[in-house]
Amino acid sequence: MTDTDTATPAAAALDHDAFSALALTALDDVYRFARSLTRDPSDAEDVVQETYLRAFRSWKTFQAGTDVRRWLFTIARNAFLRSRERGQREVILDDEGAAAADAEQAQEAWVRGGLDPILDRTDLGPAITAALAELPEVYRSAVVLVDLEDQPYEAAAEVLGIPVGTVRSRLFRGRKLLQQRLAQHARDAGIIPDGDAGRGE
Amino acid sequence: MTQSSEPVRPLDCDGAFQRLFDFLDKELDAATEQALLAHVQHCKSCFDRAEFERRFKAAVCASRKAQGCPEELRSRVMQALSAEGLGR
Numbered sequence: 001m002t003d004t005d006t007a008t009p010a011a012a013a014l015d016h017d018a019f020s021a022l023a024l025t026a027l028d029d030v031y032r033f034a035r036s037l038t039r040d041p042s043d044a045e046d047v048v049q050e051t052y053l054r055a056f057r058s059w060k061t062f063q064a065g066t067d068v069r070r071w072l073f074t075i076a077r078n079a080f081l082r083s084r085e086r087g088q089r090e091v092i093l094d095d096e097g098a099a100a101a102d103a104e105q106a107q108e109a110w111v112r113g114g115l116d117p118i119l120d121r122t123d124l125g126p127a128i129t130a131a132l133a134e135l136p137e138v139y140r141s142a143v144v145l146v147d148l149e150d151q152p153y154e155a156a157a158e159v160l161g162i163p164v165g166t167v168r169s170r171l172f173r174g175r176k177l178l179q180q181r182l183a184q185h186a187r188d189a190g191i192i193p194d195g196d197a198g199r200g201e
Numbered sequence: 202m203t204q205s206s207e208p209v210r211p212l213d214c215d216g217a218f219q220r221l222f223d224f225l226d227k228e229l230d231a232a233t234e235q236a237l238l239a240h241v242q243h244c245k246s247c248f249d250r251a252e253f254e255r256r257f258k259a260a261v262c263a264s265r266k267a268q269g270c271p272e273e274l275r276s277r278v279m280q281a282l283s284a285e286g287l288g289r
């Protein structure tokens with residue numbers, strides 16, 4: 001049984017085809033965004049499934065010609081917020097990086113010097129994924145939307161429910177944190193020799 | 202809309218850095234973009250920084266391939282959608 005109020009079977013089939021062609025091809029994107037919202041992979045999977053069920057039920061509200069990913073990201077964000085209300089409240093640490101801001105400044109040369117020789121390597125993906133997973137959610141979701149999903153600031157702001165200026169500052173801090181974590185991961189994995197680039201201690 | 206008739210003042214290092222990420226994220230208007238490029242072409246330290254951030258962003262973007270949806274979840278979603286009536 002479907003509760004969509006499509007007039008004819010033919011129209012329903014068209015709707016379903018469009019949903020499969022548009023929404024389902026964005027599954028990788030929605031998954032990445034869901035992973036950026038939750039620390040736990042199985043929570044992310046629940047968010048993805050919930051997102052697609054809701055998207056299917058309200059497919060009629062999608063405006064043809066607009067970016068389907070943006071529409072799905074917004075649904076995913078709402079599904080995530082609702083699931084968090086049900087479970088224990090995860091504290092949003094918006095200022096987690098602020099205390100480290102001074103240290104960031106001092107570390108910048110060390111981080112840049114360490115990362116510079118390895119940024120073009122094609123085997124860097126897993127280290128970036130691991131580093132990204134360690135960022136606080138507010139930074140991770142901004143970086144994923146803009147850098148991985150290529151969303152404009154204005155779309156990221158709408159999806160995350162924050163002003164464009166906040167998208168900018170979260171991106172800035174998120175990228176700096178990501179660079180630090182990546183440098184650490186690369187050292188741990190032996191990609192950058194330890195003690196390289198003259199870390200002052 | 203960009204106001205190309207209005208000349209944009211040349212940028213110093215601070216101004217260039219403030220706009221660097223907007224530039225890399227393609228959020229700048231054309232005139233400011235020109236001003237930033239003009240500065241970066243003549244300033245070695247801003248050029249190096251811009252190049253580093255550009256390559257970093259490219260590396261982060263490339264990591265998306267390593268973060269696709271697992272097959273198991275894909276079938277779970279398809280099953281849930283079938284139960285909901287997709288394809289019928």
Ligand SMILES: [Zn+2]
Pocket residue numbers: 213214215217240244245246247248
């Ligand atoms: Zn400069």
